[in-house]
Amino acid sequence: MKTQPASSDQLAPSVARRQPLRHLAPWLGWSVLGVLVLLAALGPLYLSAFDLVLAFTLFNYMTMAQSWNLLGGYGGQFSLGHSLFVGAGSYTIAVLLLHTGLPLLLDLVLSGLLAAALATLAALLLMRLREAYFSIGSLGLAMAALTWMLNWSFTGATSGLNLPPAATLDYSTLYYLALGLLVATTLTIVLLVRSPFGLRLMAIRDDQEAAAELGVNSFPVKLVTFAISAFFVGLAGGLIALNKLEIEPDSAFSMNWVITMIIITIIGGIATSTGPLVGAVVFFTLQQVLQNSQALSSLLTGLLLILIIRLAPEGLWPLALKLGRRLGEIFVSRFAHSKQAVTALGAQEAVGGRSRLGEG
Numbered sequence: 001m002k003t004q005p006a007s008s009d010q011l012a013p014s015v016a017r018r019q020p021l022r023h024l025a026p027w028l029g030w031s032v033l034g035v036l037v038l039l040a041a042l043g044p045l046y047l048s049a050f051d052l053v054l055a056f057t058l059f060n061y062m063t064m065a066q067s068w069n070l071l072g073g074y075g076g077q078f079s080l081g082h083s084l085f086v087g088a089g090s091y092t093i094a095v096l097l098l099h100t101g102l103p104l105l106l107d108l109v110l111s112g113l114l115a116a117a118l119a120t121l122a123a124l125l126l127m128r129l130r131e132a133y134f135s136i137g138s139l140g141l142a143m144a145a146l147t148w149m150l151n152w153s154f155t156g157a158t159s160g161l162n163l164p165p166a167a168t169l170d171y172s173t174l175y176y177l178a179l180g181l182l183v184a185t186t187l188t189i190v191l192l193v194r195s196p197f198g199l200r201l202m203a204i205r206d207d208q209e210a211a212a213e214l215g216v217n218s219f220p221v222k223l224v225t226f227a228i229s230a231f232f233v234g235l236a237g238g239l240i241a242l243n244k245l246e247i248e249p250d251s252a253f254s255m256n257w258v259i260t261m262i263i264i265t266i267i268g269g270i271a272t273s274t275g276p277l278v279g280a281v282v283f284f285t286l287q288q289v290l291q292n293s294q295a296l297s298s299l300l301t302g303l304l305l306i307l308i309i310r311l312a313p314e315g316l317w318p319l320a321l322k323l324g325r326r327l328g329e330i331f332v333s334r335f336a337h338s339k340q341a342v343t344a345l346g347a348q349e350a351v352g353g354r355s356r357l358g359e360g
Helices: 008-041 047-072 083-099 104-126 131-151 173-193 196-208 208-213 218-244 255-268 275-289 294-309 316-359
Strands: none
Touching: 008 047, 008 173, 047 173, 047 196, 047 218, 047 255, 083 104, 083 131, 083 173, 104 131, 104 218, 104 316, 131 316, 173 196, 173 218, 173 275, 196 208, 196 218, 208 218, 255 294, 255 316, 275 294
16 A cells, blocks of 8 residues: 655644744753853852852863864864963963052953964964974964973073062952953854854865865965964963962973863863853863762763764764753644644534433
């Protein structure tokens, strides 16, 4: 027996069931975002000094991961050298505060600009390289910078620098600076990725030769992306120096910075704007819960990373979106079936009532 294709009337209910989700999802997302922004903006009103320091650290993790994700995720350039820009930002603001009378906020901006300038110079050396060669080259530059700083007497060599009393800020100010930087970084990256520039960047990532055939010049796109990524990481490095009030080369240029950026991005979702935020929360929570056992913290973080790479290589945030959509469709489908069943039952009762009246 030949089965008949489903008619448009039969397909309509299934299509209609998906419509509420499409209309509801953006409003739900913006509502959640609004609540989170409001809670963050009012943070100093209900958080203790210790909690403000924790939030400061979390915001910096988010900012640095977002910045790395611009280059490593959207740009496909897997940098191992971003520790260079953390250290550059930290030392720039320290030197400016010690040797100039410039306003602190201007010093902070200059710390980001110097990091961007260093990234521009690095791009001249690295952007002709691809894949593993680019990664190793960026790591080599970071290691060279660390070696230089360990021997440069102007910046204290191995002893580092202590920031002046004028650099001392209260916890609320540091909190708002870190939050403001996070918001600025996220908005900039979201707008950039959705612009024609972002389309060119992702086209180069996906297939550089094909993009070149379409007239896309990869070098300036990569260079600008590298500079923007380094700029925000440099600003985060400046904030880290303001929080610690003392810096030394081994911590400022530590490989731990770039490793943290990469881990956070992969956990949350590479090449997504929300992934680094989610990944930072997961990573930071593991750190705090297991802060008394560094070895266990590193072990569980490594296991989580392996599981995500194996089971959900797109990251936790895209996985959560898929699960949310699936659960929403199931809920709407069951609700629609229940409604149809109630309607059908009511119709049957009405028909039965009319039949009894007719018989009477």
